[in-house]
Amino acid sequence: MIVTIDGVAASGKSSVASGVARALGIPYVSSGFLYRAATLLALEAGLPPSDPAPLLALLRGRPLRLEPLAGGNRVWQGERDLTPGLHSSRVDAGVSAVARLPEVRAWVDEELRALPEPFVAEGRDMGTNVFPHADAKFYLTASPRVRAERRAQERGEDAGTVEAALIERDRRDAAQSAPAPDARVIDTGPLTLEGVIGAVLAALPARTA
Ligand SMILES: Nc1ncnc2c1ncn2[C@@H]1O[C@H](COP(=O)(O)OP(=O)(O)OP(=O)(O)O)[C@@H](O)[C@H]1O
Numbered sequence: 001m002i003v004t005i006d007g008v009a010a011s012g013k014s015s016v017a018s019g020v021a022r023a024l025g026i027p028y029v030s031s032g033f034l035y036r037a038a039t040l041l042a043l044e045a046g047l048p049p050s051d052p053a054p055l056l057a058l059l060r061g062r063p064l065r066l067e068p069l070a071g072g073n074r075v076w077q078g079e080r081d082l083t084p085g086l087h088s089s090r091v092d093a094g095v096s097a098v099a100r101l102p103e104v105r106a107w108v109d110e111e112l113r114a115l116p117e118p119f120v121a122e123g124r125d126m127g128t129n130v131f132p133h134a135d136a137k138f139y140l141t142a143s144p145r146v147r148a149e150r151r152a153q154e155r156g157e158d159a160g161t162v163e164a165a166l167i168e169r170d171r172r173d174a175a176q177s178a179p180a181p182d183a184r185v186i187d188t189g190p191l192t193l194e195g196v197i198g199a200v201l202a203a204l205p206a207r208t209a
């Protein structure tokens with residue numbers, strides 16, 4: 001059983017996926033962690049963002065392992081836990097260029113499709129490209145301002161600066177960020193986090209709840 005939760009930057013995908021997965025007693029998979037990990041390694045190695053060959057060689061030479069847990073994901077490269085370095089403004093600024101590379105997308109898709117079911121998968125294209133036959137699909141959205149205020153509070157940053165960065169990341173991610181035709185679209189702006197989780201759980205088909 002697979003439930004997909006896609007959406008724009010800072011729309012609440014990870015938080016909602018975690019709450020839904022916890023309620024269902026299954027893990028959640030954060031596809032963005034793999035793109036962020038690839039970006040972190042590329043930045044550390046000083047690799048050119050537009051050339052996939054050295055990055056793929058690095059990723060295949062020392063494979064990453066995504067550990068989906070109900071409480072959150074971790075990404076390992078051997079014994080090194082990359083997770084603490086994934087959610088920085090530096091990675092935020094560079095990840096879209098890495099995620100634009102078809103070879104990197106193919107690598108992520110291969111990693112995700114190898115994971116054992118059941119799980120909740122969150123990202124941008126889970127319900128459209130990676131898991132088109134998922135049992136239930138959701139797409140989260142909210143205004144840039146609402147998302148910026150939430151992210152700014154989370155990171156202790158200026159909301160105006162965060163809003164500009166989110167709008168730019170949404171623009172860069174547009175190619176892979178459309179909702180699936182059969183996804184239920186939820187505007188999280190008027191809802192609490194618990195309200196969004198409850199709306200997703202209530203909309204699940206009987207066989208998945
Ligand atoms: N409905 C909501 N009401 C209030 N706060 C929310 C809601 N949904 C999410 N949040 C908060 O907004 C922030 C961003 O949420 P989250 O990290 O889950 O978004 P995301 O879509 O996974 O972000 P990214 O695309 O950067 O990975 C978090 O602090 C989260 O707790």
Ligand SMILES: Nc1ccn([C@@H]2O[C@H](COP(=O)(O)O)[C@@H](O)[C@H]2O)c(=O)n1
Pocket residue numbers: 009010013031032033035036095096097099122123124125126169173176
């Ligand atoms: N399915 C996905 C997931 C993510 N991306 C790219 O990774 C960036 C980070 O994702 P978060 O969910 O952690 O914010 C995102 O901005 C995209 O560039 C993707 O392309 N496809």
